[in-house]
Amino acid sequence: MCMRCLEMSRRSLLIGGGVAAAALTTGVAEARIRPADMVPLVGPGFKPTDRDEIGLWHDMDRVEEEVSSSNLLIEDPKITGYLRDIIGTVGGPAAKDFRIYLAHIPDFNAMMFPTGFAVVFSGLLLRMRNEAQLAGVIAHESGHFLRRHMIRSWRDQRRKTDIFSVGAMLAGIGGAGVGAYLGDYVQLAQLGTILSLFKYSREMEAEADAMGARLIAQAGYAPMEMSTIWQQLIGEEQASARYRGKHRQHGSIFDTHPSDDARMADLKADAAELTVPGKVYDNHRDRYLATIGPIRQMLLDDQVKLNDPGASEYLIQTLAQDGWNGLLRFYEGEIWRLRNRHALGDDVRAAQSYAAAVVYPDAPADAWRWHGISLLKEGRTGEAKAAFSRYLQMKPDAPDAAWVRSTID
Amino acid sequence: MKRNFALLAAALGLSACSSLGGEGFGYSDYSLVRVHDVSVGDGSLIVAAPRPWNRHRPELFEDVRAVEDWTLDGPLLDGISFVSGLESGHFLIRQRKTADQQVPKFRAEMTPPEIAAMLESLYRVRGGAVDFRTISLQPRPFLGTNGFQLDYEHLDDDELWRRGRAVGTVIDNRLYLILLDAAKSHYYDATLPDFESIVASARLRT
Amino acid sequence: MRKWGSALGLAACITLSACVQTRQYADVQFTPPEGDYNLLVLRPDVMVGSLTTGGMTEPRADWTDEARTNIIAALKAQQAARGGKLTIIEHRNELPGVSTQELADVERLNFVVDESIVQHKYLGDYLPTKYRKGLDWTLGADAVKLGQKTGYDYALFLHAEDQVASTGRIALGVLGLAGCFVGFCAPNVGGAEQLDYASLVDLKTGEVVWFNVVDAASQVPGIKFGDLRTPEGAAQMVERLLGRMKPGREAVKGRVDTAEGPH
Numbered sequence A: 001m002c003m004r005c006l007e008m009s010r011r012s013l014l015i016g017g018g019v020a021a022a023a024l025t026t027g028v029a030e031a032r033i034r035p036a037d038m039v040p041l042v043g044p045g046f047k048p049t050d051r052d053e054i055g056l057w058h059d060m061d062r063v064e065e066e067v068s069s070s071n072l073l074i075e076d077p078k079i080t081g082y083l084r085d086i087i088g089t090v091g092g093p094a095a096k097d098f099r100i101y102l103a104h105i106p107d108f109n110a111m112m113f114p115t116g117f118a119v120v121f122s123g124l125l126l127r128m129r130n131e132a133q134l135a136g137v138i139a140h141e142s143g144h145f146l147r148r149h150m151i152r153s154w155r156d157q158r159r160k161t162d163i164f165s166v167g168a169m170l171a172g173i174g175g176a177g178v179g180a181y182l183g184d185y186v187q188l189a190q191l192g193t194i195l196s197l198f199k200y201s202r203e204m205e206a207e208a209d210a211m212g213a214r215l216i217a218q219a220g221y222a223p224m225e226m227s228t229i230w231q232q233l234i235g236e237e238q239a240s241a242r243y244r245g246k247h248r249q250h251g252s253i254f255d256t257h258p259s260d261d262a263r264m265a266d267l268k269a270d271a272a273e274l275t276v277p278g279k280v281y282d283n284h285r286d287r288y289l290a291t292i293g294p295i296r297q298m299l300l301d302d303q304v305k306l307n308d309p310g311a312s313e314y315l316i317q318t319l320a321q322d323g324w325n326g327l328l329r330f331y332e333g334e335i336w337r338l339r340n341r342h343a344l345g346d347d348v349r350a351a352q353s354y355a356a357a358v359v360y361p362d363a364p365a366d367a368w369r370w371h372g373i374s375l376l377k378e379g380r381t382g383e384a385k386a387a388f389s390r391y392l393q394m395k396p397d398a399p400d401a402a403w404v405r406s407t408i409d
Numbered sequence B: 001m002k003r004n005f006a007l008l009a010a011a012l013g014l015s016a017c018s019s020l021g022g023e024g025f026g027y028s029d030y031s032l033v034r035v036h037d038v039s040v041g042d043g044s045l046i047v048a049a050p051r052p053w054n055r056h057r058p059e060l061f062e063d064v065r066a067v068e069d070w071t072l073d074g075p076l077l078d079g080i081s082f083v084s085g086l087e088s089g090h091f092l093i094r095q096r097k098t099a100d101q102q103v104p105k106f107r108a109e110m111t112p113p114e115i116a117a118m119l120e121s122l123y124r125v126r127g128g129a130v131d132f133r134t135i136s137l138q139p140r141p142f143l144g145t146n147g148f149q150l151d152y153e154h155l156d157d158d159e160l161w162r163r164g165r166a167v168g169t170v171i172d173n174r175l176y177l178i179l180l181d182a183a184k185s186h187y188y189d190a191t192l193p194d195f196e197s198i199v200a201s202a203r204l205r206t
Numbered sequence C: 001m002r003k004w005g006s007a008l009g010l011a012a013c014i015t016l017s018a019c020v021q022t023r024q025y026a027d028v029q030f031t032p033p034e035g036d037y038n039l040l041v042l043r044p045d046v047m048v049g050s051l052t053t054g055g056m057t058e059p060r061a062d063w064t065d066e067a068r069t070n071i072i073a074a075l076k077a078q079q080a081a082r083g084g085k086l087t088i089i090e091h092r093n094e095l096p097g098v099s100t101q102e103l104a105d106v107e108r109l110n111f112v113v114d115e116s117i118v119q120h121k122y123l124g125d126y127l128p129t130k131y132r133k134g135l136d137w138t139l140g141a142d143a144v145k146l147g148q149k150t151g152y153d154y155a156l157f158l159h160a161e162d163q164v165a166s167t168g169r170i171a172l173g174v175l176g177l178a179g180c181f182v183g184f185c186a187p188n189v190g191g192a193e194q195l196d197y198a199s200l201v202d203l204k205t206g207e208v209v210w211f212n213v214v215d216a217a218s219q220v221p222g223i224k225f226g227d228l229r230t231p232e233g234a235a236q237m238v239e240r241l242l243g244r245m246k247p248g249r250e251a252v253k254g255r256v257d258t259a260e261g262p263h
Helices: A019-024 A051-068 A077-090 A123-127 A131-146 A149-163 A165-171 A173-182 A188-195 A202-218 A224-244 A258-274 A285-304 A309-322 A326-339 A346-357 A365-377 A381-394 A401-408 B005-009 B112-126 B187-201 C061-082 C100-122 C141-150 C167-176 C231-243 C249-256
Strands: A099-103 A110-112 A117-121 B030-033 B037-040 B045-048 B053-056 B067-071 B078-087 B129-142 B145-156 B161-171 B174-183 C019-026 C037-051 C057-059 C084-089 C154-165 C193-202 C207-217
Touching: A051 A099, A051 A117, A051 A149, A051 C061, A077 A099, A077 A131, A077 A202, A077 A285, A110 A131, A117 A123, A117 A131, A123 A131, A123 A224, A123 A285, A131 A149, A131 A202, A131 A224, A131 A285, A149 A202, A202 A224, A202 A258, A224 A258, A224 A309, A285 A309, A285 A326, A309 A326, A326 A346, A326 A365, A326 B112, A346 A365, A365 A381, A365 A401, A365 B112, A381 A401, A401 B129, B045 B078, B045 B187, B078 B187, B112 B129, B112 B145, B112 B161, B112 B174, B129 B161, B161 B187, B174 B187, C037 C061, C037 C100, C061 C084, C061 C231, C100 C141, C100 C154, C100 C193, C100 C207, C141 C154
Parallel strands: A099 A117, C037 C084, C037 C154
Antiparallel strands: A110 A117, B030 B053, B037 B045, B053 B067, B067 B078, B078 B174, B129 B145, B145 B161, B161 B174, C019 C207, C037 C057, C154 C193, C193 C207
16 A cells, blocks of 8 residues: 555554565565556446445545544645646546545655545655656555555455464454554554555555556656656665664565565666657656745755654755755754764764855755854854844744843843 | 553453453552652752642653653643753663664753754654644743743644643753643643742752 | 653453443542433444454444444433433534534544543553542533534543454354453454443533443353344443443532432
8 A cells, every 4th residue: 555565664654564574575576567457447436346345445434534634734735736636647547536635744655545545745755856756656556546456455464364363363463453443543643553454465566566657657757757766765775774784674674675676677667668769758847846845844854853864864965966055954964963973073063064054045044043053062152143143133033032042142 | 652542452350350440450650749849850859849740650671760750630641750960971761772763862061952952852753743843942040040941832643732841951061851741732721830830949959 | 751651551351251341430520411411422433343263353334334323323312311412423524613623633632531541540550649539631621612612511422342253253262262462352352342432521611521431342252242233232332331320429429418318
């Protein structure tokens, strides 16, 4: 159901592991699934007729009710409208039936629920570099729906757990999904418990990849962009792992799973098949950047406050490929300030970044405040006061204005 | 933190038809705080509550000695925490060195914005807060020194907004802080007067 | 800072026979509503599913619908016998004059309050300031506002759940009286598990005036009782949950002191 169900999420949103993980380690290379074979298995206005699927939809309706009134949603109409337009374009036959919600959660993920509502996490918007990539993720999720993966996976799980029932009992898997319901309200931040019931086999993920590539090609986006997404993601994961010096652990995305590289390779091949020679593809990067521009600072803020320096640094470096600016230098500083390991010279690095940030005209007000604090600690009181004054000039109603003023006086 | 209500399904007790337990059937983690001077945390800070509160018993391997927690209606709804004499270079909470996300250490040279940032990290990394907003940071005298007051609110993974106020200062390279955190709906307003009274009563043991 | 530190302890569940336990707490001054009152039942959370052999619960929409219908009918009948007028709303947008967001906020606060009640009243982690004081929790001004906007006197939050073993499960159940696991006790073993709780909020004051939990566990496969899919089973559950509402201590004292002498 979700793009990265194979991993343990920072916030335990996706609870991986358990019985389902066993399904992913067959290690046998499978033949690539061809996009041309990926025909939608549902049409417009689909409603289930099988008893177990009706039951599933029933429960999912309640989940959707919770999600749609969650406090965690970003409801900026320009952005949600933009997402709806995209899913309307790449949703295949079900395009008009889909609902799509944007959750204020800094992870890179998107998920589609059996009843046709999708949840996209805001972390995705920080990592997608253009509209084609965003469409690719949404198309991949639509693919799960159009190929009826959820009900297949549910039935699969059921069959498997019938066989390994003792193991399931010990793992408490029977309780995992319903446990969330016992709590009376399914909360957005605990979706992972339900999602753990919908583990896709590698084959299903491959189907969704192929279907997604096909859908975006049909919509006029360059199919190659889907492969690029994985390239970027792998880069981020490597940076994060390298930073921590961690080894690949079981259940971690940092496993040398053939799947990530295989997915990238398969998608390259898919792109080769689907790309029309000579056609000019537009990835609508400008439109994408313009739409998410207003929330970009918030996205960076959320990411940096996860205190995952490896991943955050990688993302900022990636964004900086288009040129450094005050915003990026500022958040670079924030990464080190938040890590706060004196022995490694974090305060010095942070100070340098803040000093670099305030040179740019787009430096956010907060850059001036932290610049001021760095100067204060270096004993450069006069300069510090100047920086604080500049901060107050830009943001006279800042939450900490009272404290800053008291420092100047 | 998963708030799994399914705990109800586990019946307590030892007899064949076990009762659902109840008050007095278990060992409570709480003891009564009466209305007089008490020392909190590592004992260097003395406060007085305006009415009885409940104090969480310290757990040997869980708690930092300098930190103590009280509650009136249960920690999910309200709580006052005391930090007394936390030394520079120490953490507010116990955490594994290898934890993916870390709450930074307290350092004596931290300015109030940095202490505020440390608290924000605490909520985001350990408290399950999915959103955190600083409402205000202002100077406030505390324990006879120039301290600060931080007002904030946060949205947690149970979809509930909570509000908080922290009053603190650094004396002799140690952090002293009293913090109120409660559900924004009803509980914060209901316990704020208690908090202010406790802060007003606070003094260092001489 | 405590809320994310505490470990909520659980004990193994080793009941061997059919056993119903219910324990209710009431505000010390609570008198069960009688006569002319308006009761709002908020989004009753009803689920009936089939336990597969593997221990998964397969939600059964048809069973759930039956159960929900039965519970609602039983509620109406039961409250009518007391003289109350009952309105049940199923979705957050069904309450005129109240936005989805407002209702969601009240429900979420109620959930956290209910969790706290369970933790500190039922699971033994009692709070000394509330010890033996009946029920001392409130939803505050937001609930009062809800009452004012809608004109209801009480709000009932209800959760009912039932798992019925499909035939495969019964065979396995005998082998598996291994105990209970975090968050889930009987459903991994045995026949039917029914877990229901209800909280009653007085919308004039916002206070939670009554709370009850019914944990009806049949550990021996093949014994089912209180099956929510039948009208009798639902009526039984409602009766267990709400029918035996006991007044609070002060209210009882009040009664005892009336002219008619002790009751």
